[in-house]
Amino acid sequence: MTRIKSIPEGWDFPYDGSPLPSQSVSMIDFLSKKVFNDYEPSQFQPFRLRLIDWLNNVDTEEEQHHLLALLLSVFFVGRREFEALYRTAYHGNIFRWVLADEDLDVFSDELESTVTGRINKSWICPISDSLRVNSFLKVNGLKSLDKRPDWRSLKQFGDLEKIRSYVEKKKISDLVLLEDFVGSGTQAKAAIKFAATTLPNTRILLCPLIVCPVGDKTLAEEAEKFENVTYDPVLVLPETAFHTYSDDAAENETPIHKFLCGLNEKLEGDTEKFMFGFMNTGAKVVMYSNCPNNTLPIFHHETENWKPLFPRVNRQ
Numbered sequence: 001m002t003r004i005k006s007i008p009e010g011w012d013f014p015y016d017g018s019p020l021p022s023q024s025v026s027m028i029d030f031l032s033k034k035v036f037n038d039y040e041p042s043q044f045q046p047f048r049l050r051l052i053d054w055l056n057n058v059d060t061e062e063e064q065h066h067l068l069a070l071l072l073s074v075f076f077v078g079r080r081e082f083e084a085l086y087r088t089a090y091h092g093n094i095f096r097w098v099l100a101d102e103d104l105d106v107f108s109d110e111l112e113s114t115v116t117g118r119i120n121k122s123w124i125c126p127i128s129d130s131l132r133v134n135s136f137l138k139v140n141g142l143k144s145l146d147k148r149p150d151w152r153s154l155k156q157f158g159d160l161e162k163i164r165s166y167v168e169k170k171k172i173s174d175l176v177l178l179e180d181f182v183g184s185g186t187q188a189k190a191a192i193k194f195a196a197t198t199l200p201n202t203r204i205l206l207c208p209l210i211v212c213p214v215g216d217k218t219l220a221e222e223a224e225k226f227e228n229v230t231y232d233p234v235l236v237l238p239e240t241a242f243h244t245y246s247d248d249a250a251e252n253e254t255p256i257h258k259f260l261c262g263l264n265e266k267l268e269g270d271t272e273k274f275m276f277g278f279m280n281t282g283a284k285v286v287m288y289s290n291c292p293n294n295t296l297p298i299f300h301h302e303t304e305n306w307k308p309l310f311p312r313v314n315r316q
């Protein structure tokens with residue numbers, strides 16, 4: 001078994017056939033300081049220590065190279081990246097949505113103040129509690145309404161008449177539903193249906209910040225069922241950001257697929273499909289606030305024989 005105490009500098013110049021690109025160690029050093037140390041669920045355990053423990057989960061240097069190569073392909077969304085997504089959602093998606101319903105002169109000096117005024121009168125809410133709506137409002141200098149419940153909880157515990165009464169009392173004509181990350185789209189889909197049927201006369205914008213291809217298709221199809229719902233994501237991740245399980249993989253098995261399936265016993269998965277995340281999404285996405293369960297379990301799952309790199313905070 002090959003155990004390391006630090007990442008060998010020689011890995012910057014990998015051997016022929018190694019899955020590692022050149023300068024990997026230098027890139028990891030840079031990313032550690034730039035974003036990886038921001039991971040909230042493990043903020044009191046330095047990333048570099050977790051990284052060494054994670055690499056020592058496997059038995060050979062070749063397997064360690066595979067792990068490090070997968071880490072370098074992760075789409076990590078840090079604090080600053082989220083703030084950029086917040087601003088893009090407001091100045092792009094939400095702004096366009098309001099403009100589409102207003103007869104405004106786009107060359108008017110008062111255009112921005114007029115649109116911002118209407119957005120401030122909108123009901124801006126998260127789909128789930130993972131979206132930090134207060135941060136979204138602060139970054140964009142918005143006010144919105146003082147009640148901003150997440151609609152996943154409203155669906156479970158909300159009183160339909162109280163919701164409708166609040167909308168009528170506040171004269172709400174626009175509802176903006178935000179979400180930080182959508183994997184398969186199952187949770188967001190239920191929230192859309194609930195909001196659209198509860199408030200059929202209210203314009204609804206569904207605006208997730210980051211969406212996986214499967215979730216994008218699911219939400220687009222669901223939004224089409226309701227005339228009052230517009231679906232406009234900020235960022236849809238490309239197919240290349242995913243590794244999914246296929247039943248016919250044995251015929252066209254890639255080195256990464258073989259490597260992941262070979263770790264199934266260490267991670268105590270029921271089947272090899274477990275290695276590709278919730279709903280076989282196979283994402284390589286990590287947010288500074290948490291690691292989605294749609295992401296490959298090698299990054300977040302913990303067992304007696306596997307120490308995670310980005311430990312996930314699970315719901316009960």
